[in-house]
Amino acid sequence: MMQPTEKLKLMMDYFGISNNELAKALMVDPSLVSRWLNGQRLLKASSVPMDALAEYILARSQRVYDIEWLKAQFEKDGLPTDISTVYRTKQNLIMWLASDGEALRRNLGSSPSALVTKESILKKTRTFSVNDSESLVKIGYLDIALGLEPLLAELADESGVDIFLSNDEIATVVSEDVSRLLLHMIAKSKLRIRLLVCISGNTQAMSRLIDTYMQSLVSGHIRLSVVHGLTQTVTNQMHLIIPEKYAVLITETPKNAAPSVAMIISDAAFVQETQKSFEQTIRYAQPVLNIYGDDYSRNILEIIYSEFATPGALDVVKDNINPMYMTPYAYDRFLGTQGHNEEELSWRSAEFIRFKSGMDETLKGGAVFREILSLARLNKIAQDGFCRMPGLYFMNKGFVILDAEGCAAILSGYVHYLNCVPNFNLLILDDITLLHANNCWQLKQNHHVAINHWSGPEPVMIHSDQLLLVREFQAHFDSLWAQGEGFIGNRSGVTAILQDVLIRLKESNLSKGG
Known part of the structure; x- marks a missing residue:
């Protein structure tokens, strides 16, 4: 078990407190702090400096993780970790740091009369009369x-x-x-x-x-x-x-x-x-916010349609790749692997063509599209040879596993739009924040935000047309875009990255016998 002097040094190191700073805070001579640290002077539980020291450390513990650090030290020392009040935390601090803390704890556990003695000592440390251990x-x-x-x-x-x-x-x-x-x-x-x-x-x-x-x-x-x-x-x-x-x-x-x-x-x-x-x-x-469950019902399809296929700028940040950039032929090929009958294939294919042609018309009309992808996710797709995505992109429930050929078709589609559509912009960041992990944001500027979230057992779509919320998500997107713009955001650089991922994806697929 650590000695009280070692505990004091450990605590000062954690909070970044120098000898002089502590002396000034406690209104004592700096030489006294040095003597506490080298064991020449004892810091007792009932002393005035001990009370001031505990108050000072509590004042420095401005964040929950500071309290968690203290709790971890108390736990190592066998002190109770049920410190649901500032007063209880202060008690533990005194017991932990005091030179006579261990002796007081032994007495506290062995003699009822010692409990009274200890409580009388700790009464001196109480600063908030409403904050005792029983207070609500x-x-x-x-x-x-x-x-x-x-x-x-x-x-x-x-x-x-x-x-x-x-x-x-x-x-x-x-x-x-x-x-x-x-x-x-x-x-x-x-x-x-x-x-x-x-x-x-x-x-x-x-x-x-x-x-x-x-x-x-x-x-x-x-x-x-x-x-x-x-x-x-x-x-x-x-x-x-x-x-x-x-x-x-x-x-x-x-x-x-x-x-x-x-x-x-x-x-x-x-x-x-x-x-x-x-x-x-x-x-x-x-x-x-409106939250939709795992359902590819008409209202969700129309939300997606309004994003890509109606006039207005669109911003997308995606921890995945976007099937909207597949050709109808590539989309139909993958649909054919999903076990649909002829009627199911037909209406899904017609819906995709409606979406795709609407998106192309929107881009021809001059609407600016900006999309952010994660390089870490692209590298994983190249390594795995497949991509897991919500089934709603193929008008299914649950999730689908898009095969290597389908992934390659999407990446080739990105390259095509970069080369042919000047108002289509793509940014690839090394990685995206945890906020964007396993989801896709789609912001129709000044109109609505839709988020497809798939970290849970089932995909969820979140939609809002409340401008106060749309503005906040838009500001976040603009900040994210600005972080990467000018780094690898130029068209030739992005195209080169996509082509490299395509090559590695095809090599991975060949090595697996695909």
Whole structure:
């Protein structure tokens, strides 16, 4: 087990604190810090410097991952990791760093009278009277996140949580501590959130909210709805409802000058009534996103048609390749491998021709198309000799495996359009962000956004014609395009990359006997 001096040095290294900085923060002589580090002076749990040191470290722990690092150190040292309040975290810090911390822990576990002694010592460290281990009141983003964590952790996979924001300017929901916790729970247990927001007209506030949760909006784990709210209130409210279990009421001042305050309520009647009120409110809200399941129904086909085959600029970022650039002959050839009868083949072929001819007319009319592809994905296709994509591109459900010949037909189609259509633009980035992994964004500028997401067991299409959302996704696309423009975005460079992938794809197919 590490010595207290080693723990102090480890902590100072993690937070990047020098001897002089710590001395200044604790208002002690720098030589005293040096003596603590070399063991010449003891830093005891009941001392004034120990209390100040714990307060200083808590102030430096501005992010959830700082608390997680501290929890990891506590766990290694055998301290309890149930630190759901700032006060409990401070207790652990003192026990971990103090020269007499180990002796106090042994006494705490062996003698009831020692518990009283320890509590009397720790009373000196209490700064928030409402933040003791039994309190349901949390103050500040970090304390709120720590209070929410055990409530969300006990939920079963794919559980639902409802969040209501009385104002889109509330800062708690976009704070790094709270948003990181919610995003972590979405990734870990597929948490599903209905987010209902009263919009005030502050586009910057709504932009922050969408940007913070964009990945979960894309994956469909957050369903965003809006109602029009007041532009000025006495306080802003955030309600987080875990159905039939808890209602967490969070209040903050409009200017956010004071720490946010949260109350965790488990009274069954209150939780039930709060849930009923949420259901009544969301009934009159306007969904910002429409989420379609794995269905190639007429409305989804018409969304895709409107993107490619109606006047107007189109932007696409795709972690895949686009069958729209196949020839009708190549499309029909692949359809013939899917086991369709003659009637099914006929209508699918006719639909593709309708899409393809509409796209060509749109491009002839001067509409600018911009598409971004991932070089990492292209290299994988060349290596594998096939491409997995949503079946809706071939008017099927589920997924299809497009063979090497079909992949080659699409890549050749890209080259053809680059050579023949000056207003068709293609950018190939080394890799695209996790936000775009396993999905395709299609933005009809100033009209709508459609996202085909296929990281789950079934493909999902997300569609929105709400301009506030379209603008945010458009700004993200423009930023992504600007990052790569002028690097390998010139037409000859992109064409050379596609031709190289084509050669490797054909070689891979030949080596596998294709």
